[in-house]
Amino acid sequence: MRVTDLTTPALLVDAAALEANLADMAALLPGPRLRPHVKAHKTTALAARQAAHGHRGFTCATVREVEGMAAAGLGEDLLLANEVLDARRLGAVVATGARVTVAIDSQQTLRAAVDGGVREVLVDVNIGMPRCGVAPERAGALADDARAAGLVVRGVMGYEGHLQLLTDPGERARLTTGCTDLLRAAHADVGGEVVSGGGTGTHRMNTACTEIQAGSYALMDTAYSAAGLPFRQALTVLSTVVSTTAPAGGTPGWAVADAGLKAFGMDHGNPAVPGGNVWFCADEHLVFDAADAPRTGDRVRVVPAHVDPTVALHERMHVVDGDEVLDTWAVDLRGW
Amino acid sequence: MRVTDLTTPALLVDAAALEANLADMAALLPGPRLRPHVKAHKTTALAARQAAHGHRGFTCATVREVEGMAAAGLGEDLLLANEVLDARRLGAVVATGARVTVAIDSQQTLRAAVDGGVREVLVDVNIGMPRCGVAPERAGALADDARAAGLVVRGVMGYEGHLQLLTDPGERARLTTGCTDLLRAAHADVGGEVVSGGGTGTHRMNTACTEIQAGSYALMDTAYSAAGLPFRQALTVLSTVVSTTAPAGGTPGWAVADAGLKAFGMDHGNPAVPGGNVWFCADEHLVFDAADAPRTGDRVRVVPAHVDPTVALHERMHVVDGDEVLDTWAVDLRGW
Known part of the structure; x- marks a missing residue:
């Protein structure tokens, strides 16, 4: 055709540009160092290309994204990097054999994970952007509560979303370090192997995270282009x-x-x-x-x-x- | 539930507010005086409610909307108030027995109607907003060309879209008259029974049109609310x-x-x-x-x-x- x-x-996707983006990012953040965010493309066929480049864990923003990724056979390690108060559909995905981890930042979201049948969580920490996330100094206590409720706390996540599009890379790097210092401190209190965060705009300068949640890098847009990304x-x-x-x-x-x-x-x-x-x-x-x-x-x-x-x-x-x-x-x- | x-x-639709909006508009612009625009709700079930209030003709913005309305049994008189260069899918809808009229503003869109099997057109006239539409003084010649090509020219359409959200109703009325004067002049050259145009913001003040293409009135939004509409x-x-x-x-x-x-x-x-x-x-x-x-x-x-x-x-x-x-x-x- x-x-x-x-x-x-x-919608058109330039095959060569997509493959170059996937390859360049995989070279920089190989395998589990990148947890691609599917919200940026909402397409399991594209996620399968990311998996072919070595990334087996994915980040999702909605329950539907988790369900769809698992149904497409890409459910090896799915993180819902968002808060939900009804986790029953996530529990149903877990019951199919997929691995699902959900973010929590409150007693209510902790309880939703337990009630919904999701066994693994990350403590979502507010590291500077006014959105979701518990205050860093309260992350450890929430992790304790989660473990007491029978959950496995895999670690922490925090997203410096307000910095992604800053056009000055020096300022972006400096402010990212301030954010990730908060995340490191919270992680020291929480424990676990995972420190998840970052995005396309901070994928190089966010060195505190064990995995980067970038998504836009695959397809790109004029806003991210203006931020001077490769x-x-x-x-x-x-x-x-x-x-x-x-x-x-x-x-x-x-x-x-x-x-x-x-x-x-x-x-x-x-x-x-x-x-x-x-x-x-x-x-x-x-x-x-x-x-x-x-x-x-x-x-x-x-x-x-x-x-x-x-x-x-x-x-x-x-x-x-x-x-x-x-x-x-x-x-x-x-x-x- | x-x-x-x-x-x-x-998405929630307040049933009482919707019915009040449909009833109030039907009282003001009964039956064929309103050609509801389905682009504002994209929902055949809601269009069926508008039909129940007496409006049997509808305005569409896309080929898909025309196809869907006809498939839902609402194809008595569908106007695609937009230009297309490939009208074959519209011709297929005509072949099912639905009535489809398409806007034309150029030789290319005239030819597309002929080639696609759509027999009825309106001449789309630019009445002030820089978008589609032929210049008013050239509308008559385009109608002549269309008739020469075997098309039925039902009349004209023109949309004063740039005025819909003006918050001062007096200014909105004054400028609307300027636009509809252009449409009247074009209609005098084109002929036909239909003068189609207007929208939710100008539904009362646009008295030149035989039918008003309002859509937003059914569900409303904060922008139209700010324009002081009833x-x-x-x-x-x-x-x-x-x-x-x-x-x-x-x-x-x-x-x-x-x-x-x-x-x-x-x-x-x-x-x-x-x-x-x-x-x-x-x-x-x-x-x-x-x-x-x-x-x-x-x-x-x-x-x-x-x-x-x-x-x-x-x-x-x-x-x-x-x-x-x-x-x-x-x-x-x-x-x-």
Whole structure:
């Protein structure tokens, strides 16, 4: 199949860029040093490629992601790096023989793990971003409570998410060290073999963690590209120019492509048209101008500003080599 | 079933608010005066409720929406108010006995209708928003070309989308008249019985159109509420507070609910927590504070900032009366 045969909008994954990203990261953080985060692609076929590069443990953000990964035979070591108050569906996954570890940061989430039949936990520690996680000085006590309740505490996790997109790598490194110092201190109180954290933006500078939870590195987006990371843009949204308006009376001309708010995660702003200027997005439209005067019928590969919520809007992604479609993967971990 | 039994995040539709919105709009724009836009809810079960209120024609933004509406038995008069360069799937819907009309604004989209087997078109006219649509003064010539190619030209459409959210109703009315004057002029050149346009924000002031393409009025969002429209907020996203952090050392406390960038369209900014302040959203998290100090396990009904892209992220919506779930509808018009 050719790219020109695809209905638009459609997610495209550049096969060579993806493989380069996976290989480069695996060289830097081999095997268990990386616990790829599937929330960034929500695609078990892509996770299988990460497994082929040596990573057997994965990070998930939702119960559905844990279920889907286990069902796809990728359940050797799944971490739900998020809090849940009903862990029964996770317990059902454990009962199938998969290994599931869940984050806890409170008595309620501890109790949910016990009640749901999940036996292994990490203590989630707040290391600076106001989100989930227990205060570092209270992590040890929560671990004690978890062990007293019969749980296995594998260690700690903490996420310096507020630092991932800082454009100055020196500042990013300095602030990351401040965060991971808190995580080290909590780990000293908690014990266990696992210190999990980090992301694509801090994968090199976070040296305190035994495993890095990076996800965006595989496909990338304009926000992470702006942070100067050594990964290639693998993901685009293929769209078709369905309308053009010529310049007239001092008004510049513009083109309209058939990919809009329902094809792009918009929290980081507009997507980018290489060689063009994006004016705005509507539900099913991207309005832009470009120096090469796009024509009705042209195909445009648009670069998302934020990979994770973009992927969540699509049913499938097409793996391509130039204009050839090599494979089509279901985005099969969507929903909750 | 009770709301407390639902997995979160989950779309909730307040049954009374929805029915009030549908009834109020049907009283104002009865029967064919309203052509409800399904892009705002992507749900054939909700469209069936609109049909029960007397509206038999519908507006669609994608080919998938047209296909799904016809398959659901709601294909009496479907308008794809958008340009397409491949109309073969629309022609296949026509072949099943449904009535499909498609917008055209160029020779290419005219040709696509002919080649795809769609026999009826509207000439899409640009009336002020830089998006699709032919210039008003060229609408008549395009209609002539369409008729010469064997198409039935039912009339014109034009959308004053840039005015929908203006908060000053007087300014909105004044500018709407300017837009619809252009549409009237184009219609005089094009002919046909249909003058289609308008939206939830201009449904009262757009008196030039024979039919209004409003969609958001059914479910509503914070952006349209800010425009002072007489419709009730029917849509919320049910979420669960999974983590809380108490105030400490001058830092205020906060709560984290399990609905984030993958549960809300973000192009109009953060969603709203009634009685609370939203700090930020992450992929699966909403961080907020509230005067009533939310506790872990609390359920929170969050109000989306933009209904259309929010709905597109969910597989289903639950129709509720307080804490009782009356019905569950598939959001079955997603994708392309």
